[in-house]
Every structure is written in C-alpha cells, then in structure tokens.
Amino acid sequence: MNQVPERTFMQKYHLKGIGWTIIFILLLFLSSVMTEVNWGEFFSNLGQFFALLGRMANPDWQYTNIVVQPIIETIQMALLGTTLGTLVAVPFAFLAARNLVKSPLVRGGIRFFLNLVRTLPDLLLAALFVAIVGIGPTAGVWTLAVFSFGMISKLFYETVETIDSGPIEALQAAGANRVQIIAFAVVPQVVNNFVSYFLYTFEINVRASTVLGYLGAGGIGVFLQRSLSSFRYDQTAVIIIAILLVVVVIDGLSNILREKLL
Amino acid sequence: MVSEQPVISFRKVSKIYQNGTVGLKDIELDIQAGEFVVIVGLSGAGKSTLLRTINKMHEISSGELLVNGVSLAPLRGKKLRALRREIGMIFQNFNLVKRVSVQRNVLSGRVGYYPTWKSVLGLFNPADKKRAVAALQRVNLAEKIYARADELSGGQQQRVAVARAFMQQPRIILADEPVASLDPLTTTAVMDDLKNLNQEFKITTIVNLHSVPLALKYADRIIGLRAGRLVYNKPIDQVATQDFAAIYQEEEK
Numbered sequence: 001m002n003q004v005p006e007r008t009f010m011q012k013y014h015l016k017g018i019g020w021t022i023i024f025i026l027l028l029f030l031s032s033v034m035t036e037v038n039w040g041e042f043f044s045n046l047g048q049f050f051a052l053l054g055r056m057a058n059p060d061w062q063y064t065n066i067v068v069q070p071i072i073e074t075i076q077m078a079l080l081g082t083t084l085g086t087l088v089a090v091p092f093a094f095l096a097a098r099n100l101v102k103s104p105l106v107r108g109g110i111r112f113f114l115n116l117v118r119t120l121p122d123l124l125l126a127a128l129f130v131a132i133v134g135i136g137p138t139a140g141v142w143t144l145a146v147f148s149f150g151m152i153s154k155l156f157y158e159t160v161e162t163i164d165s166g167p168i169e170a171l172q173a174a175g176a177n178r179v180q181i182i183a184f185a186v187v188p189q190v191v192n193n194f195v196s197y198f199l200y201t202f203e204i205n206v207r208a209s210t211v212l213g214y215l216g217a218g219g220i221g222v223f224l225q226r227s228l229s230s231f232r233y234d235q236t237a238v239i240i241i242a243i244l245l246v247v248v249v250i251d252g253l254s255n256i257l258r259e260k261l262l
Numbered sequence: 263m264v265s266e267q268p269v270i271s272f273r274k275v276s277k278i279y280q281n282g283t284v285g286l287k288d289i290e291l292d293i294q295a296g297e298f299v300v301i302v303g304l305s306g307a308g309k310s311t312l313l314r315t316i317n318k319m320h321e322i323s324s325g326e327l328l329v330n331g332v333s334l335a336p337l338r339g340k341k342l343r344a345l346r347r348e349i350g351m352i353f354q355n356f357n358l359v360k361r362v363s364v365q366r367n368v369l370s371g372r373v374g375y376y377p378t379w380k381s382v383l384g385l386f387n388p389a390d391k392k393r394a395v396a397a398l399q400r401v402n403l404a405e406k407i408y409a410r411a412d413e414l415s416g417g418q419q420q421r422v423a424v425a426r427a428f429m430q431q432p433r434i435i436l437a438d439e440p441v442a443s444l445d446p447l448t449t450t451a452v453m454d455d456l457k458n459l460n461q462e463f464k465i466t467t468i469v470n471l472h473s474v475p476l477a478l479k480y481a482d483r484i485i486g487l488r489a490g491r492l493v494y495n496k497p498i499d500q501v502a503t504q505d506f507a508a509i510y511q512e513e514e515k
Contacts, residue, residue, distance in 0.1 A: 166353065166355050166358075167359045169357060174370070175345075175374025
C-alpha cells in the first residue's frame with residue numbers, strides 16, 4: 001500500500017512518443033520524395049533571388065502617388081467585408097452554441113454549414129466572385145465577407161460556449177425568453193471578445209485583400225500584379241513597402257485596442 | 263384565491279435523473295402563503311432539486327406539483343415564463359452579470375414583464391427605474407447603482423441579487439444556499455433582507471441552508487430531506503435541536 005507503482009515497459013522508454021516522432025519524420029521524407037522537391041535546385045537558384053532583391057533596392061518613389069488610392073481601397077474592402085461577414089455571423093454563432101441551443105439537430109445543421117463555408121479558401125472565393133460580379137472591388141468585398149463569416153462564426157460560438165452559465169440560469173428563472181436571455185446574460189459576457197475577434201479578422205483581411213487583386217478582385221493587388229508582370233521591380237518595391245506599412249500600423253492599432261478590451 | 267389553499271403543493275412528487283440517480287422520492291408537502299420555510303439536509307439530499315422543481319427549472323418524473331393551484335406539468339413557453347416571473351430566485355453564486363452595472367442587473371429581474379424588443383433596447387419604464395432604486399435602497403446599496411457588479415464584495419453581490427428578485431414583485435422567493443459563500447456578518451445581512459421581504463410583503467420564502475443555527479433563527483417551519491425523501495417537517499415551535507441528528511445521519515448503504 002501507498003507505494004509508487006512500477007512503470008510499464010512502454011511508459012519507461014517513452015515508446016509512444018518515439019514511435020510518433022519516427023512516423024512523422026518518415027511522412028516528411030516520403031512527401032518530399034513524392035513531390036520531387038529538389039533541395040539542390042532550391043539553393044542553386046538563390047542567386048536569382050538576390051538579383052531580384054537588387055533590382056528592388058531602388059524603389060521608384062514617383063510611384064507612391066499612384067499607390068495611395070488603391071491602398072485605401074484595399075483597407076475599405078477589408079473593413080466592408082469584415083463588417084458584413086460579422087453581422088451575418090452573429091446570429092449563426094448564437095444558433096451554433098451548445099449552451100444556448102439544446103437541439104443537436106439545429107446545432108449540427110448550422111455547424112455543418114459553417115464547416116462547409118470554412119473549407120473554401122479565400123483565393124477560390126475570389127475567383128468565384130470575380131466570375132459572378134465581375135472584376136473589381138465588389139468581388140473583393142464579397143470574398144472577404146464570406147471568408148470573415150466562416151472564421152468569425154466559429155470564433156464567436158466558441159466564445160459563447162465559454163461563458164458563465166449562472167446569469168443565463170438567473171434570467172431564465174426570472175421568466176426571460178430566449179432573446180432576452182441572450183441580450184441580458186450572454187451579450188455582456190462576450191461583447192469584448194467579439195470586438196477583439198472582429199479586429200483580429202480585420203487584420204487578417206487587410207493582409208488577404210492585398211493578394212485578392214491578383215485575381216481581379218480590386219485593391220492594391222491589381223497594381224502588384226501589373227508591376228510584376230511588366231518587370232517593374234522598382235514599382236513592386238514601393239507597393240511592398242506600402243503594404244508593409246499599412247499592415248504594421250493596422251496590426252499595432254488593433255493590438256492596442258484589443259489589449260484595452262480584454 | 264381561497265385563503266386556505268396552499269401556495270405550493272407537492273403530491274407524491276418524484277424526480278429520477280436520466281442516469282438513474284434518485285433526486286426526489288414521493289414528496290408530500292404543502293407550503294402556505296407567507297411562510298418562511300427552511301430546507302436542511304446533507305449535500306446531495308435533494309434540496310436544490312426540490313427548490314428547482316417549483317419554478318420548473320427541473321422537471322419532475324412523477325406525481326403532481328401545484329403552484330397557486332395550477333399544475334406545472336403542462337406549462338410551456340409563455341405560460342411558464344409568466345409563472346417564473348412571479349417566483350424570484352437567489353443562487354449560491356449570486357449569478358449576476360459581472361461586466362454590467364448594478365442597475366442593469368437589478369432591472370434584468372423585470373424583463374419578464376416586457377415585450378422582447380423593448381427590453382432588448384433597454385427601454386425600461388420610469389416607474390421600473392424608480393422601483394430599481396427603491397429595491398437597492400432596501401438592501402442598502404443605493405450608492406452602488408452605477409458600479410459594475412464585479413466591483414462589489416460577495417455579500418454586496420448577493421444583496422443585489424435579492425434586489426433583482428424583489429424587482430419581479432414575486433409571490434414566492436426561492437433561495438438556494440444563499441449564504442454558503444458569505445462571511446457571518448454578510449450572512450446576517452442577506453438573511454435579514456429575505457426575512458424582511460417575507461414579513462413586509464408576505465412573500466412565501468423557501469431557503470436551502472446548511473447551517474442549523476441559521477435555520478432555527480429564521481424559519482417558520484423546518485423541512486428535512488435525506489436521500490431525496492422528506493424526513494422532517496415541523497413548525498419552528500415544535501423543533502427540538504436533537505431532531506437534526508436524524509436528518510444529518512449518513513445514509514446506510
């Protein structure tokens with residue numbers, strides 16, 4: 001009695017952990033063989049990389065004036081898309097939360113739909129919306145709206161599921177209906193997290209929207225693609241610096257705001 | 263209403279949980295209007311279950327439970343909510359919304375009387391806002407009305423919860439271990455609040471307690487539960503201290 005038990009052979013030599021590590025390394029090796037990744041080629045072409053970098057070292061500052069407008073458009077696209085997606089995501093998040101919707105059928109249906117939406121990568125969505133609404137920022141806004149919807153709805157319902165259930169019980173016992181329970185007992189507990197996730201998604205969308213232009217979905221990406229395909233690396237440099245600046249500023253602002261919120 | 267009719271009436275009420283645990287077994291109990299009833303018993307004896315059947319937060323498995331002469335079993339939706347808004351409830355963990363003001367917490371006791379859109383937009387009548395101030399004055403916390411609920415001490419939070427229950431203008435108050443997480447001084451304050459409401463407004467009050475001295479001090483009638491059965495039921499003037507030994511006896515297995 002009251003003795004330290006003997007460890008089994010498996011536990012003693014960490015067979016499980018070692019086994020998984022070996023399997024993982026094997027998988028890595030196999031995938032590099034099957035995709036024919038050539039490490040030698042990768043490093044021998046490093047010179048090309050530095051040549052490009054050299055050509056970008058002299059940015060065409062005249063180009064700055066032209067870049068400002070599409071950069072602003074990119075931010076506007078991100079803001080619109082994130083807001084639209086969030087507005088639609090909120091009711092879905094409440095319907096998908098385990099502690100609010102008891103029926104597994106409703107919850108399961110909603111979650112299945114949300115999972116479907118999330119499987120669509122943003123570039124695919126952009127290609128789709130360019131085909132539907134035509135080339136331009138409208139396609140970008142739609143893309144980002146759907147992309148944010150999928151992401152935000154999941155972040156939101158997971159937040160709702162972590163709240164203290166006490167106030168819900170109290171409101172229920174006081175004769176509140178479902179909507180009143182959400183308004184009085186749930187929303188106050190999640191609103192700060194919701195705003196924080198909104199800002200986080202906005203950050204991601206600003207970064208994502210810089211590439212969407214590649215597919216014709218508006219914003220700075222259009223110019224990025226134009227400069228690259230005409231080998232004007234001096235202009236590319238200006239665009240990349242501009243994007244970097246915007247992303248850093250927006251990340252910084254949203255980080256400050258989110259820290260204050262939580 | 264006939265004056266002799268009990269406010270709450272349990273007729274052979276049993277509750278068996280889905281996992282087979284017996285919550286309540288053949289409870290026969292009448293509670294008269296304006297009574298202050300204290301339920302005592304070990305943890306897991308079914309005190310919370312009994313309390314929560316009265317506002318149908320828990321369903322019963324068999325028997326009949328009448329509140330104001332109405333059977334609870336068929337009540338759903340709007341009718342159930344109408345019943346619940348006349349029954350205030352106090353919890354061991356206070357169950358306030360911590361991030362909002364005391365005022366909004368107290369007003370939330372009133373939402374059962376409002377249409378959804380009006381309450382969601384926070385459009386409370388001036389009369390109800392005055393009522394909230396009065397309720398807070400009653401528990402000595404008027405100066406905290408704009409404070410956030412989590413800035414208050416435990417005892418203060420529980421007194422806000424009492425004010426919230428009072429906002430419902432309830433005919434019944436159910437208090438589930440209201441002082442289990444409070445110190446002796448605030449315990450007295452909260453129990454006095456409940457007793458005052460009971461005496462001044464004839465609100466029928468049912469309180470679950472661990473402490474025998476508190477039960478003896480405040481109750482009009484003491485009810486004992488053991489393993490889901492009603493094992494004791496006496497008005498306070500017939501209660502003898504040695505009776506509690508039987509209630510708190512461990513169940514023979």
